[in-house]
Amino acid sequence: MHKHDQAHQHDHDHDHGHQRAQAGGAACCGSASAAPPIAVAVPAGAAAASYRIDAMDCPTEETLIRNKLGSMAGVAALQFNLMQRVLTVHHTLDSLEPVVRAIESLGMKAEPLSEQAAALPPQAAKPWWPLALAGAAALGAEAVQWLQVPGQEWLAPLLALVAVAIAGLGVYKKGWIALSNGNLNINALMSIAVTGAMLIRQWPEAAMVMVLFALAERIEAASLDRARNAVRGLMAMAPEQATVRQRDGSWLPVAAGAVAIGALVRLRPGERVALDGRVLRGQSTLDQAPITGESVPVDKTVGDVLFAGTINQAGELEYEVTAPASGSTLARIIHAVEAAQGSRAPTQRFVDRFARIYTPLVFLGAVLVAVVPPLAMDGDWSAWIYKALVLLVIACPCALVISTPVTIVSGLAAAARRGILIKGGVYLEQGKDLKWLALDKTGTITHGKPAQTDFQPLGATAAAGAAASDAARVIAASLAARSDHPVSMAVANAARAHGIVPLEVQDFAALPGYGVSGSVNGRSYYLGNHRLIHDRGLCSPELEATLEAMERQGKTVVLLGADHGVEALFGVADTVKDSSREAVAALHSLGVKTLMLSGDNPHTAQAIAAQVQIDEARGNQLPQDKADAIAALSVKGAEGAPGNGGNGSNGSKRVVVGMVGDGVNDAPALARADIGFAMGAAGTDTAIETADVALMDDDLRKIPAFIRLSRQTSTILKQNIALALGIKAIFLALTVMGLGTMWMAVFADMGASLLVVFNGLRLAGRDRS
Numbered sequence: 001m002h003k004h005d006q007a008h009q010h011d012h013d014h015d016h017g018h019q020r021a022q023a024g025g026a027a028c029c030g031s032a033s034a035a036p037p038i039a040v041a042v043p044a045g046a047a048a049a050s051y052r053i054d055a056m057d058c059p060t061e062e063t064l065i066r067n068k069l070g071s072m073a074g075v076a077a078l079q080f081n082l083m084q085r086v087l088t089v090h091h092t093l094d095s096l097e098p099v100v101r102a103i104e105s106l107g108m109k110a111e112p113l114s115e116q117a118a119a120l121p122p123q124a125a126k127p128w129w130p131l132a133l134a135g136a137a138a139l140g141a142e143a144v145q146w147l148q149v150p151g152q153e154w155l156a157p158l159l160a161l162v163a164v165a166i167a168g169l170g171v172y173k174k175g176w177i178a179l180s181n182g183n184l185n186i187n188a189l190m191s192i193a194v195t196g197a198m199l200i201r202q203w204p205e206a207a208m209v210m211v212l213f214a215l216a217e218r219i220e221a222a223s224l225d226r227a228r229n230a231v232r233g234l235m236a237m238a239p240e241q242a243t244v245r246q247r248d249g250s251w252l253p254v255a256a257g258a259v260a261i262g263a264l265v266r267l268r269p270g271e272r273v274a275l276d277g278r279v280l281r282g283q284s285t286l287d288q289a290p291i292t293g294e295s296v297p298v299d300k301t302v303g304d305v306l307f308a309g310t311i312n313q314a315g316e317l318e319y320e321v322t323a324p325a326s327g328s329t330l331a332r333i334i335h336a337v338e339a340a341q342g343s344r345a346p347t348q349r350f351v352d353r354f355a356r357i358y359t360p361l362v363f364l365g366a367v368l369v370a371v372v373p374p375l376a377m378d379g380d381w382s383a384w385i386y387k388a389l390v391l392l393v394i395a396c397p398c399a400l401v402i403s404t405p406v407t408i409v410s411g412l413a414a415a416a417r418r419g420i421l422i423k424g425g426v427y428l429e430q431g432k433d434l435k436w437l438a439l440d441k442t443g444t445i446t447h448g449k450p451a452q453t454d455f456q457p458l459g460a461t462a463a464a465g466a467a468a469s470d471a472a473r474v475i476a477a478s479l480a481a482r483s484d485h486p487v488s489m490a491v492a493n494a495a496r497a498h499g500i501v502p503l504e505v506q507d508f509a510a511l512p513g514y515g516v517s518g519s520v521n522g523r524s525y526y527l528g529n530h531r532l533i534h535d536r537g538l539c540s541p542e543l544e545a546t547l548e549a550m551e552r553q554g555k556t557v558v559l560l561g562a563d564h565g566v567e568a569l570f571g572v573a574d575t576v577k578d579s580s581r582e583a584v585a586a587l588h589s590l591g592v593k594t595l596m597l598s599g600d601n602p603h604t605a606q607a608i609a610a611q612v613q614i615d616e617a618r619g620n621q622l623p624q625d626k627a628d629a630i631a632a633l634s635v636k637g638a639e640g641a642p643g644n645g646g647n648g649s650n651g652s653k654r655v656v657v658g659m660v661g662d663g664v665n666d667a668p669a670l671a672r673a674d675i676g677f678a679m680g681a682a683g684t685d686t687a688i689e690t691a692d693v694a695l696m697d698d699d700l701r702k703i704p705a706f707i708r709l710s711r712q713t714s715t716i717l718k719q720n721i722a723l724a725l726g727i728k729a730i731f732l733a734l735t736v737m738g739l740g741t742m743w744m745a746v747f748a749d750m751g752a753s754l755l756v757v758f759n760g761l762r763l764a765g766r767d768r769s
Helices: 059-069 097-104 129-146 152-180 186-199 203-235 329-341 346-376 381-394 398-417 425-433 459-464 466-480 486-497 530-535 541-552 578-589 602-612 623-638 664-672 685-690 702-736 742-761
Strands: 047-052 075-081 086-091 111-113 241-245 251-255 264-267 277-281 284-287 298-300 317-321 420-422 434-440 446-457 506-511 515-520 523-528 556-562 565-576 593-597 616-618 656-661 675-678 693-695
Touching (some): 047 097, 059 075, 129 203, 152 186, 186 203, 186 381, 203 742, 346 381, 346 398, 381 702, 381 742, 398 425, 398 742, 420 702, 425 434, 425 702, 446 459, 446 466, 446 486, 459 466, 459 565, 466 486, 466 515, 466 523, 466 556, 486 565, 530 541, 541 556, 541 565, 541 602, 578 593, 593 623, 623 664, 656 664, 702 742
Parallel strands (some): 434 593, 593 616, 656 675
Antiparallel strands (some): 047 086, 047 111, 075 086, 241 251, 284 298, 420 693, 506 515, 515 523, 523 556
């Protein structure tokens, strides 16, 4: 399925570039402003309002709110970010008071958020002593009954009621709200199960189930906070204050959020950059790993760009602020990660659909277990009702439902720390299936800056020796220094690197499509391409052969000539990045085939592809040609390319195709690909906002790292689903055999929830791979 079709399957999904949300606030982790909304189908003119709902942290609460607000007049669409506990309501209402009241009727408090809102005070930690007291009462009820203590007929129920009252009043309240709204969530199921146990006089069992449930809920909440903190940790990378120059010339610490664009900031060694900026004075080395994932520090001098969150390692710098704190590259990364959290990945959509069917079916099964055997087979009512209550506890799909968002969020945060910005869980999951990757050449595989690679004196110059060769270099450099053409600049830069000082040029003229000409020391020279020499009738079979050989190596040839003949030639090429060779080798080892799409001539394209070991290369590619090539790759892959997961020659199954580029001319191909990778996105608003996956620097090795992370994520998702369903299947079997108990069921259910949460959090700890 193409990503443009996938994007409309669910109102949480991320739409590729065409319906991206236009409204968005600052990240809600670390501040009170709302996470940017995920694109949904919203009527024109609808307004958006965001609320922080602290009690909304799992699909149980989402379902209640969706059922309550979904049919409310004036509510156009709802967006849920459960990991950050933010609800965004798109509406056409004059007043939002009915929305707030409706949420409060569900036992939750809605705190309005805005970009300007002050940070919400942290929630006070709930005391543990009431839970400990409830646990002591439940154990007391168990001991009284087991030891046959005198008065157990009233003491055990009393202790059990105390335990249930302390640990379970909140559960009963939430359960009643759920049932009154026609929802069978975990609180409703647990309330029914505990009440049923007390009615059949299983007092110790009822008390222990409620206490274990409350304890597991508390531990699970703490575990989920760890997942939220994975993103919150990104925000902590930027310091809260910056040292800003005042009008009187003094330097004072100022809150980063209050620093205006254009302010002058001083950065000392060892400090983190507080705001994006451009260096005005000084030079230093900065660790940019927090933003770009680069392991090697980067030299910075006057004119270079600084990113908030990076670390100054050496000299003192003064820089001009180029973006407010809320608009820094780091802030945009965090906004994008939080927006991606709200999207539903394919596995998550499957799990949600499964849970909606699974819970009612198990509940119906529990009712049948309680009623059918006693009526049809004269079974013991108390025994079969007890089995039915155990089934009710097992019916909760919490472990299954919570496993996917925790894993996806952990993967997104881990990728962001490596300098890989993934714009939605759908792309994180798709990455494991990537079979073809198309790559632009200039700036992607190569450095994008032509450099001189060859110098060869010719004819009389070669015969005259080193002095004549050096003179030819000087004359060529003098002409090249007067031109702004990239090829001429490469010749001039090489001469400058050798300490050559250009001479004065008279009668300089540009020869469009050919090169340049001018007089040096009273003699006329020209510096130009093959066509210029050919048109002047100065080509020879030997020279033609030399030029063709160099062009087949992917080099552009510049020749220095005079009226008496050609004196020297210069080879210029866009050099390949070392990281590109490593990246392509890693892609091949992962089973991904590669195709280079270049606007250069086919000889150059083939030469560069051979250096990097790319599978295929095409030259003379216009933007539309690149887009057409991406479309063709899907068919080609499905028609039996090795290891593509297609269906042989029938071509009935598309394969996942990616495109890597860094220029405007790559936009059609990036949009057409299943996964579009933008290179060098750090500091670039457009790339961060529109790419499916943005690589914060120009290192192609991040794409194999992305694929490996995607495969790790997929493995953990499968493990979590198997854990959740496997544990439930075991206890269903034990219950049917009469071996399962209620407290064992709740312990196993909540234990499974904790297992999948901790398993998913393993991704957040993987900073490099």
